[in-house]
Amino acid sequence: MKKMIIASTSTIHGSGYLEYLLPTLSTFFKEVKTLLFIPYARPGGISYDAYTTIAQKAFNKININVKGIHEYENASKAILNAEAIFTGGGNTFELVNKIYKNDVLNDLKQVINNGTLYLGTSAGSNICGITMMNTNDMPIVYPPSFKTLECIPFNINAHYLDPIEGLKHMGETRETRIKEFHVFNETPVLGLREGSWLSVENEKITLQGKYTARLFIQNKKPVELESGVEVVV
């Protein structure tokens, strides 16, 4: 039985790392003693150790031990033996690059599908979809492929952002970018605002948090999904 939490962001404005999610995580991970942390996305380029320390500090509050995947000799075995897994945010290109370079994509996919609890935030959520093609990140490294875990039947656009009224900058809006994606691809995309997350129980995917989420399906008008509803594509 697949059980995942797929969150738009680790941190909401004015709050500590994972703070808004801790009540949910405390229930979700209630049987877990040690969480395997995948720090490959390196936000701001920080080291794996520094990133793991940040995660540990948050999980201390709910009495969960965190161990970075880089602390194990064999990354594949670490995943196959993990009680539960958390992939943090940062740069999605580097995250996917390291998942391929360490050859753990299939291991991750397998254990998640077999029921190992999974938490993703931001880049760690982007990889749950079919491809990483809806990331907002800068392509600072060239990964061997854009294909990701396919644990959910659509792609995630994390940190989804509505057009900012009155902005004079001419760069594309998030919606324009996702519509461009649909000129070339059929995969549905869910724009998940900061503070929203998906709760996945096998094939049932439910929107959680305070906000609506914006669902983009090729050749259809985007729709706003209310919090609490099942996401069906």
Place this chain on the structure above:
Amino acid sequence: MKKMIIASTSTIHGSGYLEYLLPTLSTFFKEVKTLLFIPYARPGGISYDAYTTIAQKAFNKININVKGIHEYENASKAILNAEAIFTGGGNTFELVNKIYKNDVLNDLKQVINNGTLYLGTSAGSNICGITMMNTNDMPIVYPPSFKTLECIPFNINAHYLDPIEGLKHMGETRETRIKEFHVFNETPVLGLREGSWLSVENEKITLQGKYTARLFIQNKKPVELESGVEVVV
């Protein structure tokens, strides 16, 4: 003798397509009768024909004929025989993808280095650097490589955007993203604000337009370059 105009954007707020650049282009292209247009970046996913029509409409004002590269049977020959070339903006991933798929990267590089006049805007400017790794675009297609023309010795971040005061969105700023790039790469990056462009004459690169540009060099504090100065990295 290399002669290029590398512009952050085609369009500034409240003004028509290429309007702010037309006085400059009128001088730059003064001997040119027909401009070869590369519409591969397809902004908003529009067709090559529709995009070429937009370019033609702007160049009508300075009596230059525009022909899309897709109107030629052989893209490589079209480039080798072009009087002058303009690559428009849109999605950089798709632009680079089509440049590789049509096998014209080396042709483009060769003719530019040999003196064929080149204008790039946005995605068409991103490709002038060493790699496309500082694009802001969404990775909606997977190109065979991120390597680009290397006609200038640094990368471009087009539509460079300063942090927006008071914004509660937690996505990375442009500066954070470029600093992450420098954890993995040495290539200098120039953040070119909308309304700025580079004038390239052989190895001399000068900043033009009303704004300063922000130069990021690995392990150094970013610096603001004044309009009119030579960009040296």
